[in-house]
Amino acid sequence: MDRIYTVAQVNRYVKKMFDESMAFSGISVRGEISNCTYHTSGHIYFTLKDSSSRISCVMFAGNRRGLDFTMSDGMSVVVNGSVNVYERDGKYQLYAVRIMKEGQGALYERLELLRQTLSEEGLFSDVHKKEIPYYSSKIGIVTAATGAAIQDIINITKRRNPYVQLYLYPALVQGEGAAQSIAEGIRYLDSMGLDVLIVGRGGGSFEDLFAFNEEEVVRAVYECNTPVISAVGHEVDTTLSDYAADMRAPTPSAAAELAVRELTEIYSRFDEYSRILWKNLERKVTLVKSRYDLIKTKLEHNTPEDKIRQKREYLINIEDNMDRLIKDKIKYYRNRERVCIEKLKILSPLQRLSGGYAYVKNKDGIGLTSVLLVKPGEDIEITASDGKILALCESVLMQDDPVTKDMND
Numbered sequence: 243m244d245r246i247y248t249v250a251q252v253n254r255y256v257k258k259m260f261d262e263s264m265a266f267s268g269i270s271v272r273g274e275i276s277n278c279t280y281h282t283s284g285h286i287y288f289t290l291k292d293s294s295s296r297i298s299c300v301m302f303a304g305n306r307r308g309l310d311f312t313m314s315d316g317m318s319v320v321v322n323g324s325v326n327v328y329e330r331d332g333k334y335q336l337y338a339v340r341i342m343k344e345g346q347g348a349l350y351e352r353l354e355l356l357r358q359t360l361s362e363e364g365l366f367s368d369v370h371k372k373e374i375p376y377y378s379s380k381i382g383i384v385t386a387a388t389g390a391a392i393q394d395i396i397n398i399t400k401r402r403n404p405y406v407q408l409y410l411y412p413a414l415v416q417g418e419g420a421a422q423s424i425a426e427g428i429r430y431l432d433s434m435g436l437d438v439l440i441v442g443r444g445g446g447s448f449e450d451l452f453a454f455n456e457e458e459v460v461r462a463v464y465e466c467n468t469p470v471i472s473a474v475g476h477e478v479d480t481t482l483s484d485y486a487a488d489m490r491a492p493t494p495s496a497a498a499e500l501a502v503r504e505l506t507e508i509y510s511r512f513d514e515y516s517r518i519l520w521k522n523l524e525r526k527v528t529l530v531k532s533r534y535d536l537i538k539t540k541l542e543h544n545t546p547e548d549k550i551r552q553k554r555e556y557l558i559n560i561e562d563n564m565d566r567l568i569k570d571k572i573k574y575y576r577n578r579e580r581v582c583i584e585k586l587k588i589l590s591p592l593q594r595l596s597g598g599y600a601y602v603k604n605k606d607g608i609g610l611t612s613v614l615l616v617k618p619g620e621d622i623e624i625t626a627s628d629g630k631i632l633a634l635c636e637s638v639l640m641q642d643d644p645v646t647k648d649m650n651d
Contacts, residue, residue, distance in 0.1 A: 272321075275315055275318075278314060285303055366486060375438060411427035438501050441454075451474055451475050471490075473491040604620060
């Protein structure tokens, strides 16, 4: 017996096939609208049909931001989206992401082809983006001479900073010749050396805004030396000029807010810079003063007078040291003198004479250190501590003489 499936399993399987099929993802379908209903939830339910068939469609509220017209029965459109199954009812339908009127489809295809070509050339790369100046005093505007866009820019500029100069190039912004007019305006204002350019217009349909998708305009924006702010349509509108510009603004009014710096903000920035400047200046003055004081101190200690004073103090120290050394030397030699005197006193003959000794010498003045140096009958001189005695030698007696021994006995 064949396997039996539930309804939910069948619907789930079919839905899975749709999910995995690339053929039903990102598909574009042309047809006529019927049974169109705008639900209170914001979703749009309708049927797309041709002469022989029909398909149910839904556009959820989140995708309606790109819809710039009101859908009605009988309208020919091109719907871009994906085909899938509503699992609960087992009903397949087209989930719309973008809806264009008949005729827009060809424009959309041309737009996508041009987007891919220019992207491959690098026109949309962030590498080429220029920085929008913080303060712009001269702003160029490429837009229609009449309309809400230029009036909004003028009003916002007067309110934020009335000293900013605006230069308007009145260009055609839709219809035949618009792309050429916009490109010429960009090149003309770029040659004037302005601070920034605002290129754009107010809201409109897909066709109304298409001039800003033209290659001539996109290349003029990319090649512009002046920073460009693109401001085309409303926030939901996006053109190729937005990708090539240095900055995208959701509206012309927002572009003016970005380009024109408010005076109060500028004054506040000036005050902040002034505080920083004075703070840095005070810090610099303090640093220079400290260096000055240091140099001054060094100079004060390196003047000729200071050098002389230092040398004088040095000489005084040397004199004191020399005086001390001389005194020490004198003291040393005086002590040595006393010692020598004492030694001399001990060795002096006079010292011995004062102890009862006498100095004897012969007639020739030779000291008699032996009895052999004198003969009996010779004159001798005896020196005592208090004078001299002249005597005559009667005899000479040797220490070992027997006669002397007998006398002693």
